[in-house]
Amino acid sequence: MLALQCFGDIMRQFLTALIIFALGLPTFAETRKVHRSDGARGICLGCEDRGDKSVDQIRALRSAVGGDQSYKDIYKYNYNKQKDRKVAEVCSSMVTNTGYGPWGRHILNILNEREYPNLFDGTPDLVSLCPAYPQLGPEEKKVVFVAIMNVMVLGESTCGAGPHTAKGPNGTAVGILQLHRGKEASYESEGRHGHGPEIGCKNGDGEKPESSLKCGLHLLDMQFAAKGELLSRSSHWEVLRPQGRKQKHKWTKKIVSELSICK
Numbered sequence: 001m002l003a004l005q006c007f008g009d010i011m012r013q014f015l016t017a018l019i020i021f022a023l024g025l026p027t028f029a030e031t032r033k034v035h036r037s038d039g040a041r042g043i044c045l046g047c048e049d050r051g052d053k054s055v056d057q058i059r060a061l062r063s064a065v066g067g068d069q070s071y072k073d074i075y076k077y078n079y080n081k082q083k084d085r086k087v088a089e090v091c092s093s094m095v096t097n098t099g100y101g102p103w104g105r106h107i108l109n110i111l112n113e114r115e116y117p118n119l120f121d122g123t124p125d126l127v128s129l130c131p132a133y134p135q136l137g138p139e140e141k142k143v144v145f146v147a148i149m150n151v152m153v154l155g156e157s158t159c160g161a162g163p164h165t166a167k168g169p170n171g172t173a174v175g176i177l178q179l180h181r182g183k184e185a186s187y188e189s190e191g192r193h194g195h196g197p198e199i200g201c202k203n204g205d206g207e208k209p210e211s212s213l214k215c216g217l218h219l220l221d222m223q224f225a226a227k228g229e230l231l232s233r234s235s236h237w238e239v240l241r242p243q244g245r246k247q248k249h250k251w252t253k254k255i256v257s258e259l260s261i262c263k
Helices: 002-037 047-066 072-083 084-092 100-110 117-121 124-129 138-157 209-229 249-259
Strands: 165-168 169-173
Touching: 047 100, 072 084, 072 138, 100 117, 100 138, 117 138, 117 209, 124 249, 138 209, 138 249
Parallel strands: none
Antiparallel strands: 165 169
């Protein structure tokens, strides 16, 4: 069964490479033609537009040939995280080798542009990790945040396998994202007025995975709005703080940059 799955992945990669090569030929030919017609200056007029169009075509065809394979990218990251492969097992609520787990599906279901506009807009450092982000559709952008939330819950609680609570200087941190118990509502930002009472964090959100994820996405959206950064020195989570002693922010950089849809 594993051999058949590997063969299928290889065939998808081969077909994608073939498509990319085929699409590249006419673009290259057009470029040479324009260069010859304006040889004095050596300027390729209109090449940028044709290049962007070809990239969009490649991404669309890649998705058509292989479907959304991003869950495999996330699973691969988890699988390779430790030599004993236990991360892939404990993080199966987020993603498995066959698809998204219940937490991953929850993120895909609740993310929307009205409640989390800043996440869908992105930030410069997110785009540097995921160059294709501005061209991704809403459903593809959601996948990027499944990957980001994956390393967040991995870093904070080993995907729920670690201690449920931890004492800290600001109170008791609880749940898969280690939110401050009984203080979750205080995370609310004045900048979110007018978005509705159903949006944001409520006291007790840290106790359950689903409400923790929703609150976490809300906090990340607020961070994007306030700081304009995915990796911020003032982030609530160590995997998003570049100055962290353990340099866990590199986890975030690695998982995002290795997503197939980001290339």
